[in-house]
Amino acid sequence: MIDLPWWGVAWAVAVGGGWASKSVRQALRTRHERKLQRLAAEERRQLALDAANKPPEPVCGCTHHLAKHDKQGKCHEMVEAPTAWDAERKPVSYEPRRCNCQQYVGPQPLATVYAEEIVDLE
Ligand SMILES: [Zn+2]
Numbered sequence: 001m002i003d004l005p006w007w008g009v010a011w012a013v014a015v016g017g018g019w020a021s022k023s024v025r026q027a028l029r030t031r032h033e034r035k036l037q038r039l040a041a042e043e044r045r046q047l048a049l050d051a052a053n054k055p056p057e058p059v060c061g062c063t064h065h066l067a068k069h070d071k072q073g074k075c076h077e078m079v080e081a082p083t084a085w086d087a088e089r090k091p092v093s094y095e096p097r098r099c100n101c102q103q104y105v106g107p108q109p110l111a112t113v114y115a116e117e118i119v120d121l122e
């Protein structure tokens with residue numbers, strides 16, 4: 001047994017204890033930062049997945065939404081149809097007319113099924 005003077009023991013406790021708690025704190029902080037980084041990465045991945053899974057807007061080739069088309073596929077949206085043209089063949093007057101689209105030709109909305117992903121949050 002080495003006989004340390006009291007200040008020697010105090011010094012060893014202060015330095016040793018201080019170093020230990022500092023490294024523990026450092027380790028905890030690093031762990032916390034890593035966790036935050038992982039959560040941020042997880043969030044970005046989820047956003048990318050959402051964007052990829054998002055069905056395209058059901059918009060017809062006539063530029064009108066699927067909802068404007070009836071069951072037969074005919075479009076019921078009103079459009080401005082030119083009724084008179086000037087000498088340069090530019091329309092000078094318009095009248096509202098029904099879109100003459102006969103068939104919806106856009107993407108069909110899919111029934112959206114969400115499978116909750118199991119996220120390991122520790
Ligand atoms: Zn249409």
Ligand SMILES: [Zn+2]
Pocket residue numbers: 060062063064068075076077099100101
């Ligand atoms: Zn239309």
